[in-house]
Amino acid sequence: xxxxxxxxxxxxxxxxxxxxxxxxxxxxxxxxxxxxxxxxxxxxxxxxxxxxxxxxxxxxxxxxxxxxxxxxxxxxxxxxxxxxxxxxxxxxxxxxxxxxxxxxxxxxxxxxxxxxxxxxxxxxxxxxxxxxxxxxxxxxxxxxxxxxxxxxxxxxxxxxxxxxxxxxxxxxxxxxxxxxxxxxxxxxxxxxxxxxxxxxxxxxxxxxxxxxxxxxxxxxxxxxxxxxxxxxxxxxxxxxxxxxxxxxxxxxxxxxxxxxxxxxxxxxxxxxxxxxxxxxxxxxxxxxxxxxxxxxxxxxxxxxxxxxxxxxxxxxxxxxxxxxxxxxxxxxxxxxxxxxxxxxxxxxxxxxxxxxxxxxxxxxxxxxxxxxxxxxxxxxxxxxxxxxxxxxxxxxxxxxxxxxxxxxxxxxxxxxxxxxxxxxxxxxxxxxxxxxxxxxxxxxxxxxxxxxxxxxxxxxxxxxxxxxxxxxxxxxxxxxxxxxxxxxxxxxx
Amino acid sequence: xxxxxxxxxxxxxxxxxxxxxxxxxxxxxxxxxxxxxxxxxxxxxxxxxxxxxxxxxxxxxxxxxxxxxxxxxxxxxxxxxxxxxxxxxxxxxxxxxxxxxxxxxxxxxxxxxxxxxxxxxxxxxxxxxxxxxxxxxxxxxxxxxxxxxxxxxxxxxxxxxxxxxxxxxxxxxxxxxxxxxxxxxxxxxxxxxxxxxxxxxxxxxxxxxxxxxxxxxxxxxxxxxxxxxxxxxxxxxxxxxxxxxxxxxxxxxxxxxxxxxxxxxxxxxxxxxxxxxxxxxxxxxxxxxxxxxxxxxxxxxxxxxxxxxxxxxxxxxxxxxxxxxxxxxxx
Numbered sequence: 001x002x003x004x005x006x007x008x009x010x011x012x013x014x015x016x017x018x019x020x021x022x023x024x025x026x027x028x029x030x031x032x033x034x035x036x037x038x039x040x041x042x043x044x045x046x047x048x049x050x051x052x053x054x055x056x057x058x059x060x061x062x063x064x065x066x067x068x069x070x071x072x073x074x075x076x077x078x079x080x081x082x083x084x085x086x087x088x089x090x091x092x093x094x095x096x097x098x099x100x101x102x103x104x105x106x107x108x109x110x111x112x113x114x115x116x117x118x119x120x121x122x123x124x125x126x127x128x129x130x131x132x133x134x135x136x137x138x139x140x141x142x143x144x145x146x147x148x149x150x151x152x153x154x155x156x157x158x159x160x161x162x163x164x165x166x167x168x169x170x171x172x173x174x175x176x177x178x179x180x181x182x183x184x185x186x187x188x189x190x191x192x193x194x195x196x197x198x199x200x201x202x203x204x205x206x207x208x209x210x211x212x213x214x215x216x217x218x219x220x221x222x223x224x225x226x227x228x229x230x231x232x233x234x235x236x237x238x239x240x241x242x243x244x245x246x247x248x249x250x251x252x253x254x255x256x257x258x259x260x261x262x263x264x265x266x267x268x269x270x271x272x273x274x275x276x277x278x279x280x281x282x283x284x285x286x287x288x289x290x291x292x293x294x295x296x297x298x299x300x301x302x303x304x305x306x307x308x309x310x311x312x313x314x315x316x317x318x319x320x321x322x323x324x325x326x327x328x329x330x331x332x333x334x335x336x337x338x339x340x341x342x343x344x345x346x347x348x349x350x351x352x353x354x355x356x357x358x359x360x361x362x363x364x365x366x367x368x369x370x371x372x373x374x375x376x377x378x379x380x381x382x383x384x385x386x387x388x389x390x391x392x393x394x395x396x397x398x399x400x401x402x403x404x405x406x407x408x409x410x411x412x413x414x415x416x417x418x419x420x421x422x423x424x425x426x427x428x429x430x431x432x433x434x435x436x437x438x439x440x441x442x443x444x445x446x447x448x449x450x451x452x453x454x455x456x457x458x459x460x461x462x463x464x465x466x467x468x469x470x471x472x473x474x475x476x477x478x479x480x481x482x483x484x485x486x487x488x489x490x491x492x493x
Numbered sequence: 494x495x496x497x498x499x500x501x502x503x504x505x506x507x508x509x510x511x512x513x514x515x516x517x518x519x520x521x522x523x524x525x526x527x528x529x530x531x532x533x534x535x536x537x538x539x540x541x542x543x544x545x546x547x548x549x550x551x552x553x554x555x556x557x558x559x560x561x562x563x564x565x566x567x568x569x570x571x572x573x574x575x576x577x578x579x580x581x582x583x584x585x586x587x588x589x590x591x592x593x594x595x596x597x598x599x600x601x602x603x604x605x606x607x608x609x610x611x612x613x614x615x616x617x618x619x620x621x622x623x624x625x626x627x628x629x630x631x632x633x634x635x636x637x638x639x640x641x642x643x644x645x646x647x648x649x650x651x652x653x654x655x656x657x658x659x660x661x662x663x664x665x666x667x668x669x670x671x672x673x674x675x676x677x678x679x680x681x682x683x684x685x686x687x688x689x690x691x692x693x694x695x696x697x698x699x700x701x702x703x704x705x706x707x708x709x710x711x712x713x714x715x716x717x718x719x720x721x722x723x724x725x726x727x728x729x730x731x732x733x734x735x736x737x738x739x740x741x742x743x744x745x746x747x748x749x750x751x752x753x754x755x756x757x758x759x760x761x762x763x764x765x766x767x768x769x770x771x772x773x774x775x776x777x778x779x780x781x782x783x784x785x786x787x788x789x790x791x792x793x794x795x796x797x798x799x800x801x802x803x804x805x806x807x808x809x810x811x812x813x814x815x816x817x818x819x820x821x822x823x824x
Contacts, residue, residue, distance in 0.1 A: 343697070346769075
């Protein structure tokens with residue numbers, strides 16, 4: 001009998017243009033909670049999806065209880081005792097707890113589901129774990145934490161040997177976390193192996209036995225939690241050479257153009273204070289969920305300020321809509337161009353000029369020549385590659401789409417430019433070009449706020465770096481002092 | 494740099510040529526239908542007789558007004574099912590104002606049009622301020638308007654035969670039927686609104702990606718409110734014109750008119766999913782529906798079969814457009 005309930009050897013997975021996993025190794029013992037640690041994009045989700053049968057690895061093997069298994073579908077994974085609880089809950093909201101638990105394997109015959117029996121069996125399971133949930137209640141009426149419990153029960157009811165939990169505590173309270181951990185200990189006592197993905201270091205210390213760190217699609221190493229330190233783990237997570245794509249002319253910045261004090265939107269952004277000086281680029285680092293985008297959306301007027309004050313060039317302002325913000329020469333390039341920026345069916349021209357209609361649509365007349373001039377100006381400035389201005393923007397590559405988005409907002413001639421993940425989904429070449437443009441803008445006096453989850457980008461581009469965690473600014477690092485480790489220290493707890 | 498000059502040139506072709514190219518599919522369809530009518534024997538009068546052409550234009554003026562409003566609504570990604578019922582209600586109010594209230598025709602028409610606008614304002618407010626789907630909201634107001642028309646008239650038409658009343662729908666300005674003049678004015682106005690104002694672009698933005706429109710600083714509420722109000726206004730206008738043409742306000746008027754409007758807009762090339770579309774195409778769509786209705790009548794086709802033919806033509810037009818869309822995407 002092998003010591004390990006699950007072994008993944010040399011797993012490789014490639015997507016077009018991207019090598020997502022390279023020779024990844026993972027070993028989980030029966031009855032242990034094994035943490036999987038890594039930055040966004042390190043490959044954790046991909047590895048889990050291979051294990052769960054959602055993706056098919058090109059090479060490598062998966063061994064359970066010493067026997068190699070073939071997992072080419074979700075059903076295969078389930079039959080081998082692997083259950084995954086995803087970050088986004090996938091329960092049918094309008095069905096009962098019992099119906100959800102037994103979805104796909106209902107009791108009774110095809111046209112005559114035995115609801116009563118299902119309800120009883122489900123309740124038995126819930127009670128076995130002391131969950132105080134009514135099996136006949138509709139999922140919609142349960143709290144998020146309770147829904148999570150239902151997901152766990154459902155996973156367990158498959159007699160899983162391996163349970164994968166992806167960021168299970170991101171939306172539940174401390175009290176509920178304690179309850180979750182108790183349940184987990186109950187499971188491991190019965191020999192179940194749990195793979196636990198989380199960014200929260202404190203949780204690792206509390207509930208995990210061992211931890212495997214991933215970085216850039218590879219497994220870097222495995223440690224026993226009790227025998228390692230947070231610093232060592234962070235070093236493993238980020239340790240790579242910073243690639244310099246360009247040179248940045250760092251600046252101390254001129255006078256303060258934007259100052260936020262204790263800004264809060266009442267939700268994800270709790271207490272955000274920072275200063276932006278003219279000609280500076282300040283980076284905002286932090287984990288997903290830290291509240292960076294939300295803070296900037298409040299500044300831009302997309303959400304209302306529940307607390308705090310905003311000063312533009314020394315004067316207090318009340319920005320209640322994006323139009324207000326634009327009057328103060330603030331522009332924001334949103335994070336998700338697909339959902340929040342692109343007008344997919346429209347042309348490059350339309351997407352480029354939508355913010356500055358007033359410059360060429362006047363008195364019931366569209367000055368087509370002027371519109372083309374404006375669109376072309378920013379296409380040239382950003383180096384966007386498109387066969388024509390008429391081209392449907394959906395046909396452009398991600399990098400070029402992003403350039404059009406940035407160009408669109410540059411056309412408004414902002415003094416303060418907020419870029420939320422400006423190079424997400426952008427190829428290396430286009431990234432370098434965008435950095436070059438940001439540098440040029442800063443030199444010409446535009447003040448830039450850059451939110452980014454890519455540490456090298458933050459470090460290479462920012463004059464100063466603000467780090468946020470759980471809605472608050474934890475601190476500010478000057479570019480000469482900043483290191484990836486220092487950022488991660490402040491970003492994770 | 495020379496590349497860019499070329500790019501600019503390609504973009505600014507002759508607008509007439511551009512119009513023909515953009516709407517090629519449906520223009521061919523219309524042409525084919527007219528050809529057919531020229532060639533096939535008709536049991537009633539000749540399609541191309543002046544009297545008949547004028548008839549076709551009069552009968553479809555109402556649809557043109559509705560379609561102008563409906564084009565905007567569908568570009569916005571919505572739908573307005575209430576316009577047919579508003580025709581009935583507005584016509585009845587106008588007739589009642591003149592016949593029972595003794596008001597001058599102009600005032601009567603104004604009241605009718607205003608009633609349509611009020612329903613549009615209601616639709617616009619609810620759709621803009623809540624997330625109740627437009628389908629549901631306008632379905633509800635469709636029934637309310639229809640109900641009001643029946644209740645108010647007791648189910649009976651309100652007849653009005655005076656010359657001034659008949660002028661709008663059944664009269665002439667010189668050699669040209671009055672509705673044609675109004676159609677040209679309304680169509681031009683709508684075209685200016687959609688194509689030559691910032692607001693027009695905003696409709697495309699909200700319809701194409703409402704979330705992005707918010708980030709662009711566009712007030713999606715304002716856009717929705719105005720578009721549905723305009724649609725109601727157009728329905729009110731269609732209502733008084735129809736009442737004028739029929740010499741009476743009838744609670745049964747406009748039955749199914751919303752479907753003809755939607756058909757005209759869709760056949761004209763505007764996608765139901767919103768964010769794209771052209772008013773120019775709608776014009777041809779209205780003509781296609783109009784010629785179809787009239788032509789089939791003249792050919793003596795059984796009225797039940799007419800529905801089938803109409804449905805098939807709509808399907809074909811939309812399919813051709815779909816194929817062209819695929820071709821464009823692939824290039």
